[in-house]
Amino acid sequence: MKHLLSAGDLDREEALLVLDTAQELLAVAQRPVKKLPTLRGRTIVNLFFEDSTRTRISFEAAAKRLSADVINFNAKGSSVSKGESLKDTALTLQAMGADAVVIRHSASGAPHLLATSQWMRGAVVNAGDGTHEHPTQALLDAFTMRRHLGDLDGKKVVIVGDVLHSRVARSNALLLNTLGADVTLVAPPTLLPVGVQTWPVQTSFNLDESLEGADAVMMLRVQRERMNASFFPSAREYSRRYGLDKQRVSRMGDHAIVMHPGPMNRGMEITADVADSTRSVIVEQVTNGVAVRMAVLYLLLSGSPAPEADAS
């Protein structure tokens, strides 16, 4: 594993390695000294072309807990807003000696370009590109589900909402499929992407039916900032048909969990009482996010590809 660009790049073994590693790293947060010396002297650049507080903070915390040096590069107010190209930004980062770049970009495929272009040598981690993918979110979601549900093989996961604009949904669908879970996407027809038939999922327009027997339900944020056309008649109608409320939660088994990648629109895709209920693992997802990102950075940055045999 040199880069993490897509959740689909991980085979089952690699995905489980990340999740198992994260499991051990989760305990670091409980220790008196919440820091490991593993990436001492390494430089990780958070290259964020799109606003994101949660993901950036999570990556920053993860890198700092591994003792890496973190440079935050926000496009706003930087050379990018003066018209610098991705290539020149990458060359600059290479010249500064970045060992890894965590990139968030509004253009789908930007991390892929950065990783394959030879502009820079470091590892590239996709922290969300356009409407394409957000692999670390999928990993932390799978991690959270595993902690509550055990092995994900055969588990039923329902992903609800704005699938069309959601990189979280795509990455989750790919990763959960790799891990053996059954994924159902529930959305209004206008919010399902073209070509969803080729995804390894089932689709449905009926939330109530899909929730029967589900082990986990993941609500997606309605991304108003990405909507330049009206995809549904009104917010009220949307939350009536696709919002998660108490009554709908009761259709799932007692063990089932409620997830949301955040930030939530309370009252829109999820009601406040469900978001704050004991079934909700939304806050835990944030905690787990740091551990999962630590695991990803550790696995990408430590070690050379050439194995060397040595005793003790």
Next chain:
Amino acid sequence: MVASASNMARQVLDATDIKRAITRITHEILEKNRDSSDLVLIGIPTRGIELAERIAAKMSEVEGSDLRAGSLDVTMYRDDLRMRPARALEPTNLPDDIDGKIVILIDDVLMSGRTIRAALDALNDHGRPRAVQLAVLVDRGHRELPIRADFVGKNLPTSKSERVQVRLSETDQADDSVTISGGDE
């Protein structure tokens, strides 16, 4: 460095020898520290854990108390992380509080001392033990750091090109043994 089936793998300790060594180490630990009340036994993965458990079981028997062994993964503290492929982490399972306790680190083979250096750093991040002592099943020399073991099952002079293999029944699903293989080609 991988031992082939045809080479002269030489067994230096068998199951009985290992059992005796563990019994002796247990008594030496108790003798040196007077009693077991402040002791924390910590194994270094993977085989150190099983050794620590065996020492804990033996010590419980001798002392008539219930002693448990913990484990401490040192992977993230190693100094050779950049030279090797990333490895999976092993479990760390320490008692809540090691402050003021006497920690006995337990590993199977002591050679360069780098694993123990990493373990000392890792311990440091978990608390401040009153003292740290080291017990190993095999000490094969070739130290690269100023580290020595307090309790040794067997001193085993080896050449650097040889390979020492410890097998323990639970970890390896095989009879307990210590073998040397390889050497000058």
